Amino acid sequence: MAENNLNMPVQAPAEDRPVIEFKGVSKTYRSGTHALEDVNIRINKGEFAFVVGSSGAGKSTFMKLIMREEKANTGTIMVNGYNLTKMRRKYIPMLRRTMGIVFQDFRLIPKMNVFENVAFAMHVVGANNREIRKEVSKALSKVGLGDKARSMPDELSGGEQQRVGLARALVNSPDLIIADEPTGNVDPNMSYEIVSLLTEINKKGTTVLMVTHDHNLVRDFKHRVIMLDSGRIVADNTGGVQE
Amino acid sequence: MKARSFRYLIGEGFKGAWANRLMTLASMGVLVACMVLLGLALLISQNISRALGVLEKQNVVIVSMKDYHWALYDDSVKKVTEGGDQNGITPDMYVIHNEEEAKAFCDKIAALDNVDSVEYIPADEGLTATRDHFGESEKKFFDFLEEDNPLSDAARVTMKDMGRFRETVDQIKEIEGVDSIEEQGDLADRITAFKNGLFIAGVWIISILLLISLVVVCNTIRITMYSRKLEISIMKAVGATNAFVRIPFVVEGILIGVFSAGIAAGLLYFCYRVASEAMEKTFSMVELVRYKDAVLYLLGIFLVIGILAGAIGSFIMIRKYLRREGSEFSAI
Numbered sequence: 001m002a003e004n005n006l007n008m009p010v011q012a013p014a015e016d017r018p019v020i021e022f023k024g025v026s027k028t029y030r031s032g033t034h035a036l037e038d039v040n041i042r043i044n045k046g047e048f049a050f051v052v053g054s055s056g057a058g059k060s061t062f063m064k065l066i067m068r069e070e071k072a073n074t075g076t077i078m079v080n081g082y083n084l085t086k087m088r089r090k091y092i093p094m095l096r097r098t099m100g101i102v103f104q105d106f107r108l109i110p111k112m113n114v115f116e117n118v119a120f121a122m123h124v125v126g127a128n129n130r131e132i133r134k135e136v137s138k139a140l141s142k143v144g145l146g147d148k149a150r151s152m153p154d155e156l157s158g159g160e161q162q163r164v165g166l167a168r169a170l171v172n173s174p175d176l177i178i179a180d181e182p183t184g185n186v187d188p189n190m191s192y193e194i195v196s197l198l199t200e201i202n203k204k205g206t207t208v209l210m211v212t213h214d215h216n217l218v219r220d221f222k223h224r225v226i227m228l229d230s231g232r233i234v235a236d237n238t239g240g241v242q243e
Numbered sequence: 244m245k246a247r248s249f250r251y252l253i254g255e256g257f258k259g260a261w262a263n264r265l266m267t268l269a270s271m272g273v274l275v276a277c278m279v280l281l282g283l284a285l286l287i288s289q290n291i292s293r294a295l296g297v298l299e300k301q302n303v304v305i306v307s308m309k310d311y312h313w314a315l316y317d318d319s320v321k322k323v324t325e326g327g328d329q330n331g332i333t334p335d336m337y338v339i340h341n342e343e344e345a346k347a348f349c350d351k352i353a354a355l356d357n358v359d360s361v362e363y364i365p366a367d368e369g370l371t372a373t374r375d376h377f378g379e380s381e382k383k384f385f386d387f388l389e390e391d392n393p394l395s396d397a398a399r400v401t402m403k404d405m406g407r408f409r410e411t412v413d414q415i416k417e418i419e420g421v422d423s424i425e426e427q428g429d430l431a432d433r434i435t436a437f438k439n440g441l442f443i444a445g446v447w448i449i450s451i452l453l454l455i456s457l458v459v460v461c462n463t464i465r466i467t468m469y470s471r472k473l474e475i476s477i478m479k480a481v482g483a484t485n486a487f488v489r490i491p492f493v494v495e496g497i498l499i500g501v502f503s504a505g506i507a508a509g510l511l512y513f514c515y516r517v518a519s520e521a522m523e524k525t526f527s528m529v530e531l532v533r534y535k536d537a538v539l540y541l542l543g544i545f546l547v548i549g550i551l552a553g554a555i556g557s558f559i560m561i562r563k564y565l566r567r568e569g570s571e572f573s574a575i
Contacts, residue, residue, distance in 0.1 A: 128247055
């Protein structure tokens with residue numbers, strides 16, 4: 001990957017270039033906990049991958065490393081053209097602008113309405129009001145909430161709130177969506193709807209990485225599955241796992 | 244950062260101050276109290292300085308010159324029987340021979356760096372001034388002196404810095420033509436000591452009040468920040484820079500400071516006006532500093548304190564927060 005001396009990407013990831021690449025990555029916390037050990041993985045542009053594993057398997061650390069919330073002790077991590085092992089802290093915001101993050105607990109700001117919650121992500125990147133109006137409306141329509149723009153978060157169901165979170169992740173047209181158990185706080189029907197939405201987004205070329213505990217979703221949506229156990233990748237299948 | 248982002252963030256700062264209005268009001272209350280106390284301390288110190296200034300102006304040094312009158316009456320000058328005038332005095336017996344030389348002598352004193360003003364007082368004027376100090380009945384005792392004035396020409400000297408009073412008196416003594424110096428060094432020492440004490444007390448009061456102001460703003464911003472933890476975590480997740488996260492809090496801090504400064508200046512205006520009017524009615528001799536003269540200066544000080552405390556306090560707190568917890572958006 002071509003880089004300049006600031007570890008800034010000099011070109012957007014090409015189709016055949018990995019959006020995420022871990023090479024011999026290990027992470028041990030100061031407490032001595034070995035969270036990941038010698039992880040090697042490559043997720044290409046346009047892929048949809050589930051990350052599964054029991055509690056303590058290393059899923060959270062895996063996601064934190066991708067978002068550069070944590071730094072690997074050994075190995076190399078490339079995300080959207082950024083070398084995260086060499087990257088300086090001041091470039092972290094730039095990295096995060098290339099990805100959309102969906103949280104399990106939605107993370108909507110209660111005092112802002114739906115429109116403002118989504119627009120918030122665009123203000124951060126310095127978009128103008130016209131762009132904001134246009135893109136927020138588009139993102140809300142994509143998730144089926146075009147008519148709820150003026151509603152407050154507490155007036156929405158869990159599923160609707162998560163769709164607002166999804167619209168916020170999408171609004172800056174990221175190359176990569178990271179969804180950390182996005183169905184963890186919604187009912188099963190809504191879970192299917194959320195993953196269907198993510199699948200649709202993925203079909204349009206956005207890479208999706210989703211952490212989940214829900215084996216039914218993994219089974220029913222035939223996507224790549226990365227299984228972690230005790231900090232190691234124990235399975236990496238395409239087309240779902242068998243129960 | 245783009246200008247529109249900056250505008251947006253300033254707006255967010257205003258919204259933040261309004262959204263946390265109870266906390267904002269509480270902080271403003273404490274800041275206003277600090278500023279009023281500070282303003283009172285400054286006004287009191289200004290009034291004391293003014294009174295001391297009047298006292299300093301009265302603490303003049305009278306320098307008597309070695310002129311003809313001096314030669315005539317000074318025992319150290321041995322009069323001659325031949326070659327002198329009718330009083331046995333020759334021109335080489337004294338230094339200052341005429342008004343021109345007396346004025347040149349005054350110029351030498353005026354050239355000293357701590358000398359504020361020098362006024363030439365001819366011997367006749369000196370006698371008149373001395374006589375005027377007495378009542379009508381005593382004045383007649385001075386009549387016989389008019390023909391035979393024993394006073395020398397003199398210079399009336401005022402100084403810029405009373406702290407250098409003795410040093411300047413010594414410098415004057417070095418000038419050729421000085422007979423004697425009439426001075427009140429003790430008064431100058433007392434004024435200087437009092438002014439120094441006042442200055443030290445002022446520095447302490449200002450420092451303590453500044454520190455309190457800073458702590459108050461820090462505390463408000465800290466509480467605001469924790470109440471907006473979720474917002475900050477989302478900002479960080481969607482790629483906000485630290486500056487983007489920081490600016491609304493700094494704006495909020497500055498707003499608290501600016502509003503507090505305005506309120507404090509207004510409050511002080513009313514309090515001081517009432518107090519000064521009462522003082523002047525009770526003690527007719529007292530002439531206090533007009534608040535109007537001091538208001539801009541005080542408002543300026545309050546604004547500087549408010550803005551600095553607001554900006555520095557919020558900057559410190561948000562920096563601390565971002566370093567410690569700012570990037571942990573997935574751990575909330």
